[in-house]
Amino acid sequence: MSVREEFxxxxxxxxxxxxxxxxxxxAKHALARMPVExxxxxxxxxxxxxxxxxxLRDTKEAGRVYGLDGAPEMARNAASYTDDPKVAxxxxxxDDLPFADDSIDHVWSMEAFYYAADPHHTLEEVARILRPGGTFYCAVNYYEENVHSHEWQERISIEMTRWDREQYRTAFRDAGIHVAAQDNVPDRETEIPDESAFPTEDWETREDMVERYREYGTLLTVGVAP
Ligand SMILES: C[S@@+](CC[C@H](N)C(=O)[O-])C[C@H]1O[C@@H](n2cnc3c(N)ncnc32)[C@H](O)[C@@H]1O
Known part of the structure; x- marks a missing residue:
């Protein structure tokens, strides 16, 4: 199945x-950190x-916001949720970002980057369109250290790239993007039942669920274009 069909x-x-x-x-914690002016x-x-x-429009007065998606229905739904003329x-x-060189101040991506057919090339594309000093906030829940995410690949026919923290940093640098920060953003909101509820339909032990959400949460890698 293609990205388009699946999504x-x-x-x-x-x-x-x-x-x-x-x-x-x-995402809200990572978005709050973005230096959008x-x-x-x-x-x-x-x-x-x-x-x-x-x-980012509402909280930081971003000037123009583009959302890019490979699935036309996603883009159509997204457009129907706003009438803000500055959002497109x-x-x-x-693989081929439809933006000019040095034309974007900040790139954000949540739970999407690892679907890229050629993630190294996607990083080169991000480096190309970012203006000097622009940032890339790349947030993923599917990554090597998060062992609880590994099974996700079985549920989807699109090939997913499972890098570890270091592979993210190396790939950013290989694409010419400096790594400014990397850390885990914990999810403190997903409700975790008390011990007596385990095993649940999805979780063998409470310890695993705590690790998945409170410890691993989202891996955020922050890049800066030179
Ligand atoms: C798991 S969803 C995440 C959506 C959103 N960022 C969020 O946080 O809820 C991944 C999105 O990335 C899009 N996507 C995946 N691979 C893509 C590609 N190669 N090019 C463009 N969009 C892609 C999918 O269509 C889907 O809407």
């Missing part, structure tokens, strides 16, 4: 909003419902 289906069944709710637990141009790579760009959703692929 068009997700959008049609309302999973775009479901993802938004879950990802917001950690009033008027800055921001791109959300793999925007899904498009919530991140709208939040475009259909495109991580």
């Amino acid at each position: 068009d289906e997700w959008a049609a069944s309302g999973r775009d909003r479901g993802m938004e709710q879950r990802h917001w637990h950690t 009033p008027g800055d141009v921001v791109l959300d790579l793999g925007c899904g419902s498009g919530y991140a760009g709208r939040a 959703y475009v259909v495109g692929d991580f």
